[in-house]
Amino acid sequence: MNEFTVLGVKPEVGQALAELGFTAPTPVQEQVIPVLLRQEGDWISLAQTGTGKTAAFGIPLVQQVDPASRRIQALVLCPTRELCIQVARDLDAFARYLPGIKTLAVYGGARIDTQINALQRGVHLVVATPGRLNDLLRRGCADLSTIRTVVLDEADEMLNMGFLEEIGAILGQTPADRQTLLFSATMSREVATIAKKYMTAAKEILVGQRNSGAVNVRHQYCMVRAQDRFPALKRIVDLHPDIYGIIFCRTRQETQEVADRLIQDGYRADALHGELAQGQRDLVMAKFRRRNLQLLVATDVAARGVDVNDLTHVINYNLPDDLAVYTHRSGRTGRAGKAGISISIIHQREGWRIKAMEKNIGRSFEYARVPSGREICANQIMSRISGLVETPAEYSGIEAILPAVTEKLAELDREELIRRLVAREAKGFLAYYQDAPDLDAREKGEERGQKQRREQDRGKQRNAEQYTRFQVNVGKEDGVLPQRLIAIINSGGGRQRIAIGKIELRRNQSFIEADSRFADNVLHAFQRLMINGKKVHIEINGIGGGEQGDVRRSGAGGPGPKRPGSSRPGAWKKRAN
Numbered sequence: 001m002n003e004f005t006v007l008g009v010k011p012e013v014g015q016a017l018a019e020l021g022f023t024a025p026t027p028v029q030e031q032v033i034p035v036l037l038r039q040e041g042d043w044i045s046l047a048q049t050g051t052g053k054t055a056a057f058g059i060p061l062v063q064q065v066d067p068a069s070r071r072i073q074a075l076v077l078c079p080t081r082e083l084c085i086q087v088a089r090d091l092d093a094f095a096r097y098l099p100g101i102k103t104l105a106v107y108g109g110a111r112i113d114t115q116i117n118a119l120q121r122g123v124h125l126v127v128a129t130p131g132r133l134n135d136l137l138r139r140g141c142a143d144l145s146t147i148r149t150v151v152l153d154e155a156d157e158m159l160n161m162g163f164l165e166e167i168g169a170i171l172g173q174t175p176a177d178r179q180t181l182l183f184s185a186t187m188s189r190e191v192a193t194i195a196k197k198y199m200t201a202a203k204e205i206l207v208g209q210r211n212s213g214a215v216n217v218r219h220q221y222c223m224v225r226a227q228d229r230f231p232a233l234k235r236i237v238d239l240h241p242d243i244y245g246i247i248f249c250r251t252r253q254e255t256q257e258v259a260d261r262l263i264q265d266g267y268r269a270d271a272l273h274g275e276l277a278q279g280q281r282d283l284v285m286a287k288f289r290r291r292n293l294q295l296l297v298a299t300d301v302a303a304r305g306v307d308v309n310d311l312t313h314v315i316n317y318n319l320p321d322d323l324a325v326y327t328h329r330s331g332r333t334g335r336a337g338k339a340g341i342s343i344s345i346i347h348q349r350e351g352w353r354i355k356a357m358e359k360n361i362g363r364s365f366e367y368a369r370v371p372s373g374r375e376i377c378a379n380q381i382m383s384r385i386s387g388l389v390e391t392p393a394e395y396s397g398i399e400a401i402l403p404a405v406t407e408k409l410a411e412l413d414r415e416e417l418i419r420r421l422v423a424r425e426a427k428g429f430l431a432y433y434q435d436a437p438d439l440d441a442r443e444k445g446e447e448r449g450q451k452q453r454r455e456q457d458r459g460k461q462r463n464a465e466q467y468t469r470f471q472v473n474v475g476k477e478d479g480v481l482p483q484r485l486i487a488i489i490n491s492g493g494g495r496q497r498i499a500i501g502k503i504e505l506r507r508n509q510s511f512i513e514a515d516s517r518f519a520d521n522v523l524h525a526f527q528r529l530m531i532n533g534k535k536v537h538i539e540i541n542g543i544g545g546g547e548q549g550d551v552r553r554s555g556a557g558g559p560g561p562k563r564p565g566s567s568r569p570g571a572w573k574k575r576a577n
Contacts, residue, residue, distance in 0.1 A: 070122025373433025492525025
């Protein structure tokens with residue numbers, strides 16, 4: 001542990017770190033540990049989840065404790081009870097060989113009387129969620145007047161969850177000369193505000209790039225129709241036989257539904273969300289950490305305390321509404337120097353959100369096709385064969401029956417034996433995916449787009465001969481919808497159904513293409529018409545969307561002025577206004 005000793009880490013703590021598997025400090029630990037040990041002012045540390053920040057602030061906290069005092073000396077605020085429990089466990093582990101140090105996790109969902117009794121007996125380090133700690137302060141059961149250091153862990157997430165008022169009330173009961181360290185994955189306006197209000201001349205420790213995604217994570221997306229989201233999820237999971245990951249959903253209900261469907265289909269999965277009792281959540285997390293579960297289906301809030309270094313995948317069943325949340329999600333994988341993959345399942349109308357996330361995290365997203373049934377079967381078979389070849393076998397006890405088995409298989413040559421083995425291993429997947437349809441919506445969309453463009457090109461030719469383009473002085477700001485314009489036009493056609501081409505709505509004007517044979521009917525339909533209190537005027541803007549023609553009439557009923565029409569939005573807008 002020489003590398004940690006250089007940073008000022010005590011030998012006793014170094015021994016505990018060695019037993020925990022720490023070999024060398026991470027960049028955030030190299031920067032934060034010396035600063036906290038010297039207690040030099042307030043600091044803001046921008047670092048992604050999985051960079052080792054708990055040890056960065058936890059090691060100095062346990063080293064600076066005075067075991068002789070029974071008063072609270074340091075406070076760590078966390079957004080969720082899962083993260084609160086995890087941080088408290090880590091502090092206990094760091095202090096394993098520092099006798100007499102007591103840590104208490106304070107969070108909702110646990111018995112408050114037990115926490116009050118522990119505070120009365122005396123603790124040195126408190127790790128708390130803002131809601132429960134604020135409750136204890138209102139009851140007069142916690143004294144923060146002796147605190148030397150406050151750590152705001154996952155500050156951006158605490159603010160996203162609406163804890164600003166509670167954080168202010170808590171910090172108001174700590175000494176003014178305390179040292180404050182704020183950790184955040186993103187530097188939002190809210191984080192900057194709380195830093196300015198509650199910290200003094202805070203300096204910044206930047207690990208990586210501001211608001212960036214984790215370096216070791218590949219970001220991918222696949223595009224499906226909305227109804228194909230769950231089948232696509234299953235294919236992604238089936239393509240990776242050794243997957244160990246978290247599936248993020250937007251709501252508690254969706255989280256439970258996805259988990260239930262996966263369990264029914266034979267996957268080792270379970271749900272983690274706020275409607276579960278604390279005991280249930282602890283049980284789910286224990287099974288996930290032991291890898292009794294392969295997939296954890298979770299809401300964003302519940303997953304804040306998931307601290308697992310070996311996750312291979314994060315799957316976004318739905319994209320988060322807040323772009324910053326994606327940074328937290330993807331940061332669950334690619335931790336401790338290991339590689340990971342974050343896959344987002346999107347529908348056809350969400351392509352623009354991928355571009356926005358790329359800009360937000362400074363990383364490019366790869367387009368990944370939804371796996372085909374053939375690809376999945378090939379991967380599953382090769383994975384099972386690899387396991388057969390690479391896993392050491394235990395031969396004791398089978399020697400006696402080997403001659404009989406050899407004789408039984410003597411009729412099968414090598415190729416036939418391999419064929420039968422593969423067929424047996426692949427039977428379930430081959431049957432399930434035999435006639436599986438292609439779920440990839442992007443490629444289908446590109447094919448449809450090419451077809452639509454060909455049809456549009458043919459349509460433009462027809463329009464040039466068959467349609468007249470009209471310009472109306474009402475648009476989106478007037479509450480106009482295409483359906484209403486169509487209804488008005490057809491009201492002027494009597495029993496004739498007027499063919500309508502392209503309708504283009506703008507802010508305060510609209511362009512409509514209609515069958516040239518009924519141009520007079522269209523003009524007549526808009527005569528003396530009021531829409532939302534605005535007098536409507538219509539004029540012919542051109543023929544078939546090509547070169548503009550002459551204006552023939554106004555919507556007021558009389559002949560309109562003879563001036564050339566214009567297809568430029570700005571030109572007509574000036575006349576209309």
